[in-house]
Amino acid sequence: MPATKFDEPTRERILRIASDLFYRQGITATGVDEITRQTGVAKTTMYRAFGSKDGLVAAYLERRGADWRAHLEEQVSAAADDPAGRLLAVFDVLAAWMAGDDFRGCPFINAAGELCDPEHPGVVATREHRAALTAYLEDLAREAGATDPAALVRRLLLLYDAAMVDGQLDGDPLRAARDAKAAAEVLVAAAMPGAGAGRERAHRRPPVD
Incomplete structure (x- = not known):
């Protein structure tokens, strides 16, 4: 799905928060539920932005x-x-x-x-x-x-x-x-x-x- 003006800041926020979690906690220890909870986005939004x-x-x-x-x-x-x-x-x-x-x-x-x-x-x-x-x-x-x-x-x-x-x-x-x-x-x-x-x-x- 093509990114919209709203999607790009959301994608950046997900990436920024997930990157911090991955580095501090580890990749396997950081689940999708925690990422979506901390970013305040739905799983479908995350998957739309990154695929998986x-x-x-x-x-x-x-x-x-x-x-x-x-x-x-x-x-x-x-x-x-x-x-x-x-x-x-x-x-x-x-x-x-x-x-x-x-x-x-x-x-x-x-x-x-x-x-x-x-x-x-x-x-x-x-x-x-x-x-x-x-x-x-x-x-x-x-x-x-x-x-x-x-x-x-x-x-x-x-x-x-x-x-x-x-x-x-x-x-x-x-x-x-x-x-x-x-x-x-x-x-x-x-x-x-x-x-x-x-x-x-x-x-x-x-x-x-």
């Missing part, structure tokens, strides 16, 4: 991903002039978000852990977000002159994910983000041209007279 709860979950993750990537790119661009510095600034932006009182871990990792079906619309949205984030970081790594941008980004994403998981489980998100950035600095430096030769020279023994 699965469709609403996918919309939540798509919006979350788009908003985060836009925020990340804006903050990273403002934080550093050089591409290598921007790669590391990703962890500063991550730390600032993780320091918030509403941090409940990565919404995409959380969703992937809850949704077992690889073809679930929410899992598809999660994979699409990951692909877009990876492409952005690979562009930065390529601009920074990394010898193997894809390999560097895979390793940086391991740190990126680990920071969020550790911050959620350990209860000290800032420490997790700082440690991840410190490790990222080593990876970025090692990924630059000539880094291997530099290490070899540093470890080469002086000649014996």
Whole structure:
């Protein structure tokens, strides 16, 4: 059914409230009855707007991903002039978000852990977000002159994910983000041209007279 001028604000209200519930409580723990009660709309209205709860979950993750990537790119661009510095600034932006009182871990990792079906619309949205984030970081790594941008980004994403998981489980998100950035600095430096030769020279023994 085509959206009307009334339908679009209603859809946005459902999405906003459901997104908050999904992130704070979990996707499976949040039922349609609770969503409709808190939004004040009938189930038929919700289904007309999103098709199903699965469709609403996918919309939540798509919006979350788009908003985060836009925020990340804006903050990273403002934080550093050089591409290598921007790669590391990703962890500063991550730390600032993780320091918030509403941090409940990565919404995409959380969703992937809850949704077992690889073809679930929410899992598809999660994979699409990951692909877009990876492409952005690979562009930065390529601009920074990394010898193997894809390999560097895979390793940086391991740190990126680990920071969020550790911050959620350990209860000290800032420490997790700082440690991840410190490790990222080593990876970025090692990924630059000539880094291997530099290490070899540093470890080469002086000649014996």
